[in-house]
Amino acid sequence: MLRVMSRRGDDRVTWDMQRVQASDPEAIAAVREAERIFAQERAKGATAFRIDPGKPPQRIDQFDETSEQIVMVPRVVGG
């Protein structure tokens, strides 16, 4: 799942890896859409974190469809 923080809460794109591996067109389209959003948000300065249960979050620069959950936070500045 890709979760992108915004003023609306977080926008989500989900996909099923088993269906992706089975070449399901809908699942593949969802992954491509998530990848596109990931690239778009990164270009705007967002930071992405891979979240795996029981592990500390990990910053990532490349989209990884095998991640259970990716959370993107907008660019931050000192206040």
Place this chain on the structure above:
Amino acid sequence: MNLLTQVLTALGWIVIALAISPMVWLILQPYVKRWSRAERRATDLLRDILTPEQFRQLLWRGYLEIPSPTEPRRVYRVPRSKGYVQVIENGRAIMRLCLQPVECLPDADVVVLHKLMIEANEETYLQKANKYVCID
């Protein structure tokens, strides 16, 4: 007579207020709903990211303590709503940090943002935050 006029005037205003309140509600409703949906979604994310103990701490104490991944004696105290993040070392507040997203986010999302950045990207987090040293 004067009292009667005042009572009638007050009643008139009450009737007007009651008459226009549905219209005001119709205008404000989308904004209220959008705000509450955003907060609800942000709270869902917060619940997913925090452990049950951390979630309870945030609810009851009003802040979340995040241990530094690099400095064992350091803890970051992130408030539930907008405000400075306190840096605690050896039980003493040594610094306040101010860091905010460029986009307006629900409060729960801001807590998640601080947690993720501290745990996965502490060096950058400290570089970007404005620091205010606490002096006793």
